[in-house]
Amino acid sequence: MENLASNYSHIKGWGIDADPKNDPTYPMRKRSNDTHEGYGDWERPTQQQPEVEVLHSTERPNLSSVFGTSTPPSGLSGMIRRMAFKHSENQYRHWLPLILADRINVVEGIIEDFKSGKVPNIFAEKGMKSDMKHDRKGLAEKAAIVSLAIAAIVVWKYGKKSGSRKY
Amino acid sequence: MLAMNYRGPLRVRIDEKPMPKIEHPQDAIVRVTRSCICGSDLHLYNGAVPDTRVGMTFGHEFTGVVEEVGSEVTKIKVGDHVLVPFNIACGQCAFCKQELYGNCHESNPEATAVGGIFGYSHTAGGYNGGQAEYARVPYANVGPTIIPEGMDPDDAVLLTDVVPTGYQAAEMAGIQPGDTVVVFGAGPIGIMAARCSWLFGAGRVIIVDEIDYRLEFAMNYSQCEAYNFKEMDGDVVQFLKKKTDWMGADVCIDAVGAEASGNTMQTITGRKLLLQAGSATAVHWAINSVKKGGIVSIVGIYGPTDNLVPIGNVVNKGLTIRANQASVKRLLPRLIEHVQNGVLNPKGLITHRIPLEEVSDAYRMFSEKQDNCIKTVLIPPSARM
Ligand SMILES: [Zn+2]
Ligand SMILES: [Zn+2]
Numbered sequence: 222m223e224n225l226a227s228n229y230s231h232i233k234g235w236g237i238d239a240d241p242k243n244d245p246t247y248p249m250r251k252r253s254n255d256t257h258e259g260y261g262d263w264e265r266p267t268q269q270q271p272e273v274e275v276l277h278s279t280e281r282p283n284l285s286s287v288f289g290t291s292t293p294p295s296g297l298s299g300m301i302r303r304m305a306f307k308h309s310e311n312q313y314r315h316w317l318p319l320i321l322a323d324r325i326n327v328v329e330g331i332i333e334d335f336k337s338g339k340v341p342n343i344f345a346e347k348g349m350k351s352d353m354k355h356d357r358k359g360l361a362e363k364a365a366i367v368s369l370a371i372a373a374i375v376v377w378k379y380g381k382k383s384g385s386r387k388y
Numbered sequence: 389m390l391a392m393n394y395r396g397p398l399r400v401r402i403d404e405k406p407m408p409k410i411e412h413p414q415d416a417i418v419r420v421t422r423s424c425i426c427g428s429d430l431h432l433y434n435g436a437v438p439d440t441r442v443g444m445t446f447g448h449e450f451t452g453v454v455e456e457v458g459s460e461v462t463k464i465k466v467g468d469h470v471l472v473p474f475n476i477a478c479g480q481c482a483f484c485k486q487e488l489y490g491n492c493h494e495s496n497p498e499a500t501a502v503g504g505i506f507g508y509s510h511t512a513g514g515y516n517g518g519q520a521e522y523a524r525v526p527y528a529n530v531g532p533t534i535i536p537e538g539m540d541p542d543d544a545v546l547l548t549d550v551v552p553t554g555y556q557a558a559e560m561a562g563i564q565p566g567d568t569v570v571v572f573g574a575g576p577i578g579i580m581a582a583r584c585s586w587l588f589g590a591g592r593v594i595i596v597d598e599i600d601y602r603l604e605f606a607m608n609y610s611q612c613e614a615y616n617f618k619e620m621d622g623d624v625v626q627f628l629k630k631k632t633d634w635m636g637a638d639v640c641i642d643a644v645g646a647e648a649s650g651n652t653m654q655t656i657t658g659r660k661l662l663l664q665a666g667s668a669t670a671v672h673w674a675i676n677s678v679k680k681g682g683i684v685s686i687v688g689i690y691g692p693t694d695n696l697v698p699i700g701n702v703v704n705k706g707l708t709i710r711a712n713q714a715s716v717k718r719l720l721p722r723l724i725e726h727v728q729n730g731v732l733n734p735k736g737l738i739t740h741r742i743p744l745e746e747v748s749d750a751y752r753m754f755s756e757k758q759d760n761c762i763k764t765v766l767i768p769p770s771a772r773m
Pocket of ligand 1: 426427449474549550578
């Protein structure tokens with residue numbers, strides 16, 4: 222505060238009403254004014270060395286000292302993610318492609334399962350056993366809707382065929 | 389080791405995965421003893437959080453026994469039983485120095501608006517989570533806290549997120565003695581926020597949800613009034629105004645976030661068409677139900693950047709809005725005290741204990757609110773012996 226005051230001495234009345242208690246973020250933010258010194262003024266922890274591809278926001282100059290390495294970008298979804306990370310977090314051009322990449326990634330996951338000789342059991346993955354135990358009615362309704370849909374498709378196909386025979 | 393594996397929206401399974409390893413000198417590896425499924429995991433489960441990659445392990449609420457530590461770890465040692473706060477924080481950056489551990493700048497390269505969180509997509513740093521037999525815990529000198537002698541591990545695991553988040557929701561609400569507090573959402577966090585509002589001197593606590601069993605649970609656990617917005621005659625805001633002498637509440641807490649139902653327009657634009665980042669129904673209700681000059685406290689999770697929020701009413705009503713991820717480490721000493729003195733009883737929220745191997749069914753049950761589920765704890769096979 223003292224230091225800052227000399228910087229602003231040309232502005233009459235600067236800081237005259239400043240009251241540290243007049244901070245709506247109290248007690249979450251303990252005022253230290255360290256952030257005025259800018260990015261990286263703190264003693265940064267040891268840098269983790271990236272062994273896999275790690276994307277970073279355009280709103281920071283580098284990787285954080287520590288990061289996760291759970292699932293590096295790969296395949297088509299990875300290409301889209303790399304493109305998304307060329308844009309700021311402030312933009313749809315960052316977030317919408319990421320959502321698209323997530324959807325593509327699901328298909329890639331199924332392909333990867335088959336490639337490694339695993340047939341994904343989607344019924345089990347969706348936790349349908351829990352429905353069987355706790356929501357038999359809901360499950361029965363779902364089953365009914367599915368069989369109705371199949372019946373409708375059959376009727377529609379059959380109807381089309383019989384229609385085409387007329388001409 | 390066994391670990392939960394995300395395969396796409398509404399699809400998760402248990403798989404054999406490689407053991408985590410020390411990747412940084414301040415890392416620790418813990419053998420997980422408890423991990424929870426959190427309401428905010430449902431945003432991931434539904435595929436609503438951008439950059440949630442297939443193959444990832446979720447889980448940001450867990451306890452475990454330290455198995456291995458990196459060369460710079462001094463505060464915990466092999467064999468310690470620790471609770472692990474959901475935020476990954478370095479303890480050194482400008483934000484950690486202000487005790488804003490939920491806003492650390494050295495734990496998430498992928499986004500600057502949110503800090504690193506275990507098992508919470510690449511938008512929160514790309515870390516695998518604790519719904520597994522083992523987990524990598526970065527910055528092991530900062531977050532992990534040795535579970536005090538005699539504390540029930542079921543109480544300890546809820547100190548990683550639910551209790552601090554609920555408590556901070558009440559703290560941010562700046563509750564003055566006698567204030568009327570309305571909490572939107574009777575999930576575990578909302579229930580805890582309602583309970584903690586009394587600790588700050590609330591005079592009246594009201595909770596609003598759409599599911600009767602959750603409201604009944606909240607009414608008993610948090611000793612508050614509980615109302616179902618589906619059974620209100622008329623609009624929810626109008627109902628709450630009437631209940632508060634036509635003035636509005638002093639404080640409103642949003643403990644719902646982007647999965648909110650209750651408003652068709654928000655549901656369609658936010659959750660179906662994805663024109664905004666999830667539905668902002670709860671924050672909408674909070675802003676409109678609070679008294680002029682009141683405070684809105686938000687701990688519900690919203691997606692990045694775009695939401696239709698009635699900001700005009702915030703200006704016209706002169707509101708203060710406060711929001712954050714909980715700063716777990718800052719709050720822990722006080723909350724451990726509250727648990728030890730019996731002021732708070734976190735494990736009272738746990739309704740289901742499920743083997744980790746049944747993770748698919750556990751997610752389904754929690755997501756579909758089956759079997760009167762409030763809070764689920766997953767127990768890995770190695771912790772059941
Ligand atoms: Zn959580
Ligand atoms: Zn930090």
